[in-house]
Amino acid sequence: MSAMNETEMVRTSSVGWMIQRIARHLDREMSARLAEHDLSILQFAIMMTVLETDGLTQASIGAQYSAPAYAISRAIDHLEGLGLLERRRHPKSRRSHTIHATEKGQSLAPALYTIVREVNTELTAPLGKWDKARFQDLLTRLLPQASR
Amino acid sequence: MSAMNETEMVRTSSVGWMIQRIARHLDREMSARLAEHDLSILQFAIMMTVLETDGLTQASIGAQYSAPAYAISRAIDHLEGLGLLERRRHPKSRRSHTIHATEKGQSLAPALYTIVREVNTELTAPLGKWDKARFQDLLTRLLPQASR
DNA sequence: TCAAGATTATTGCATATGCAACTGTTGTGT
DNA sequence: ACACAACAGTTGCATATGCAATAATCTTGA
Numbered sequence: 001m002s003a004m005n006e007t008e009m010v011r012t013s014s015v016g017w018m019i020q021r022i023a024r025h026l027d028r029e030m031s032a033r034l035a036e037h038d039l040s041i042l043q044f045a046i047m048m049t050v051l052e053t054d055g056l057t058q059a060s061i062g063a064q065y066s067a068p069a070y071a072i073s074r075a076i077d078h079l080e081g082l083g084l085l086e087r088r089r090h091p092k093s094r095r096s097h098t099i100h101a102t103e104k105g106q107s108l109a110p111a112l113y114t115i116v117r118e119v120n121t122e123l124t125a126p127l128g129k130w131d132k133a134r135f136q137d138l139l140t141r142l143l144p145q146a147s148r
Numbered sequence: 149m150s151a152m153n154e155t156e157m158v159r160t161s162s163v164g165w166m167i168q169r170i171a172r173h174l175d176r177e178m179s180a181r182l183a184e185h186d187l188s189i190l191q192f193a194i195m196m197t198v199l200e201t202d203g204l205t206q207a208s209i210g211a212q213y214s215a216p217a218y219a220i221s222r223a224i225d226h227l228e229g230l231g232l233l234e235r236r237r238h239p240k241s242r243r244s245h246t247i248h249a250t251e252k253g254q255s256l257a258p259a260l261y262t263i264v265r266e267v268n269t270e271l272t273a274p275l276g277k278w279d280k281a282r283f284q285d286l287l288t289r290l291l292p293q294a295s296r
Numbered sequence: 297t298c299a300a301g302a303t304t305a306t307t308g309c310a311t312a313t314g315c316a317a318c319t320g321t322t323g324t325g326t
Numbered sequence: 327a328c329a330c331a332a333c334a335g336t337t338g339c340a341t342a343t344g345c346a347a348t349a350a351t352c353t354t355g356a
Contacts, residue, residue: 005199005200006257006261007196007199007200007257007261008200010196010260010261010264010265011196011200011264013284014264014265014268015268015271015272015280015283015284015287016174016178016264016267016268016271017264018284018287018288018291019167019170019171019174019287020171020174020175020189021213021291022167022171022287022290022291023167023168023170023171023172024171024213024214025214026164026167026168027168028214030164041168048155048158048159051153051155052153052155052156052159065169065172066172066173066176109154109155112158113154113155113158116158116159116162116164116165117158119164120162120163120164123163123164123290124163124290126289126290127286127289127290131286131289132163134282134286135163135283135286136161136163136166138275138279138282138283138286139163139166139167139170140166141274141275141279142170142271142272142274142275143166143169143170
């Protein structure tokens with residue numbers, strides 16, 4: 001404790017600081033792997049969302065990540081340009097679209113799953129099975145807060 | 149398990165996915181509070197680093213976050229413009245600078261500490277004392293990986 | 297010693313991102 | 327039915343960011 005100034009104390013005791021560090025590493029790792037498919041992280045996240053639930057509106061996709069509407073709009077422009085998704089008219093409302101994965105989009109799924117699994121495996125390598133489960137549980141308890 | 153497709157399984161079992169979610173929330177939270185001081189998150193991180201260790205070179209600051217040199221360069225331009233830091237000639241090498249907090253920079257420290265503490269308190273609110281310590285320990289074990 | 301390569305920092309340019317304004321549509325209250 | 331507010335999505339513009347090229351300096355090894 002003798003050689004530690006206040007800044008260091010604030011930093012080393014900060015859970016947020018550590019999470020940011022890890023997240024930035026994950027960002028770089030994911031970006032590097034997604035570049036091969038010409039996808040940004042947000043575009044990837046949207047693909048995953050649409051693969052999980054077909055036919056969502058842009059607004060409801062955005063709500064999942066608290067992402068602003070314009071970001072979703074542009075990301076879907078890109079994904080539509082790649083032929084992975086398509087906008088269809090909403091059956092009930094003329095101002096919204098429903099978003100659907102194309103054949104090509106669905107065929108990309110396995111590659112995306114692989115990326116997620118690999119990055120996760122690498123990240124959690126230092127943890128044993130028990131610790132990993134515990135960690136996952138702790139994160140889950142923090143998530144609802146983060147989604148507000 | 150019946151109503152869960154593969155995408156959902158990949159997502160919900162992904163530690164990285166959860167960390168990203170939490171980190172984005174933290175980003176927004178921090179950015180909002182730092183905006184008042186006209187600081188980005190990187191600029192804030194650099195301030196913290198310099199407050200912790202005075203006289204580092206830009207390269208060594210960058211190494212802390214695996215941040216590219218140009219990002220440090222421009223962030224320090226900004227911080228110098230605000231009068232929080234200053235570049236001085238390195239005593240041994242004419243191509244590097246040493247970075248120092250000004251009076252004004254040092255006087256900003258308490259405000260920065262407060263922001264870190266508040267955001268952390270809010271984040272870890274759902275955890276009890278024991279869980280929080282456990283969480284911190286787990287993160288610490290993942291960090292070395294993330295720093296590579 | 298000195299040429300070749302590595303290091304430190306900066307900058308021009310293209311792309312990405314955030315904010316605010318805009319269009320078109322739907323909901324609400326009178 | 328109508329005016330007005332709220333909502334879904336898009337886009338122009340300014341700023342931020344990433345990449346590659348540059349300049350200056352230092353290190354290394356023949």
